[in-house]
Amino acid sequence: MDFDRLIPVIRRLALEAGDRIMQVYDGPAFEVRSKSDASPVTEADEAADALISAGLRAEFPGLVLITEEQAASHALTATTFLIVDPLDGTKEFVQRRGDFTVNIAYVENGVPLRGVVYAPAKGRLFYTRADGLAVEETGVFDPAEPGPCRVIQVSKPDNAGLMVVASKSHRDGATDAYIGKYAARDMTSAGSSLKFCLVASGEADLYPRLGRTMEWDTAAGDAVLRGAGGRMVRFDDHQTLTYGKPGWDNPFFIAYAPGVKLKV
Numbered sequence: 001m002d003f004d005r006l007i008p009v010i011r012r013l014a015l016e017a018g019d020r021i022m023q024v025y026d027g028p029a030f031e032v033r034s035k036s037d038a039s040p041v042t043e044a045d046e047a048a049d050a051l052i053s054a055g056l057r058a059e060f061p062g063l064v065l066i067t068e069e070q071a072a073s074h075a076l077t078a079t080t081f082l083i084v085d086p087l088d089g090t091k092e093f094v095q096r097r098g099d100f101t102v103n104i105a106y107v108e109n110g111v112p113l114r115g116v117v118y119a120p121a122k123g124r125l126f127y128t129r130a131d132g133l134a135v136e137e138t139g140v141f142d143p144a145e146p147g148p149c150r151v152i153q154v155s156k157p158d159n160a161g162l163m164v165v166a167s168k169s170h171r172d173g174a175t176d177a178y179i180g181k182y183a184a185r186d187m188t189s190a191g192s193s194l195k196f197c198l199v200a201s202g203e204a205d206l207y208p209r210l211g212r213t214m215e216w217d218t219a220a221g222d223a224v225l226r227g228a229g230g231r232m233v234r235f236d237d238h239q240t241l242t243y244g245k246p247g248w249d250n251p252f253f254i255a256y257a258p259g260v261k262l263k264v
Contacts, residue, residue: 003130010104010116012143013055017048017102018120040090048086068216080108085216089192099191105219110242115223126197134227154230154257157205161185165195165204174210181263196221200228207255215248
């Protein structure tokens with residue numbers, strides 16, 4: 001893969017999809033439907049999916065493309081693929097809480113090598129550069145021209161006082177019990193893949209997820225986290241999480257800054 005070509009494309013498509021999502025978000029009431037798994041879907045999900053899919057297929061016709069909205073029609077047979085969640089955090093979108101993102105990632109041999117996470121309502125844009133380093137871009141977010149960027153890095157955690165981030169919509173007793181094993185100086189909640197980006201940027205040290213997620217929920221955030229020096233591991237055995245699994249289901253996981261002493 002030519003990453004110098006890939007990164008401008010996925011950045012541009014994420015921004016364009018974010019603009020389309022915000023048109024729905026800032027508009028009048030929108031319809032919310034339930035998918036077969038009972039999760040919500042809106043016209044914003046579908047419009048962003050169509051925009052990103054068309055753009056990626058035009059630019060990279062030889063690559064397998066997996067998106068949340070089209071996954072049911074795919075059987076994964078490739079080890080290299082693009083994976084997209086056009087609107088991660090639909091519950092936050094529906095409740096107009098702002099913690100939703102556009103996620104696009106490139107996976108090769110089980111590893112999310114590059115990715116972009118855009119939170120249009122929060123005005124935050126994270127992605128991996130062609131060289132693999134993770135950055136946060138600031139400015140006006142012109143799809144045609146990148147603005148100022150700062151390289152981001154995970155924190156150097158103090159295990160006597162960790163900053164923990166947890167899910168806003170999927171918090172449960174098991175998660176709270178696990179977090180209780182750590183000495184936490186503070187805790188914050190966030191929706192969607194923003195949690196990965198908070199760890200990647202050093203704003204949090206630890207993000208445990210003891211609940212169901214899919215690969216399109218995590219691949220882009222995982223790529224940004226890895227590019228910032230962070231890690232994402234399985235909850236059960238602390239082995240690195242991989243992609244391209246049957247059904248695209250993830251196990252429970254922990255995303256963290258190296259230096260955090262993981263509990264079992």
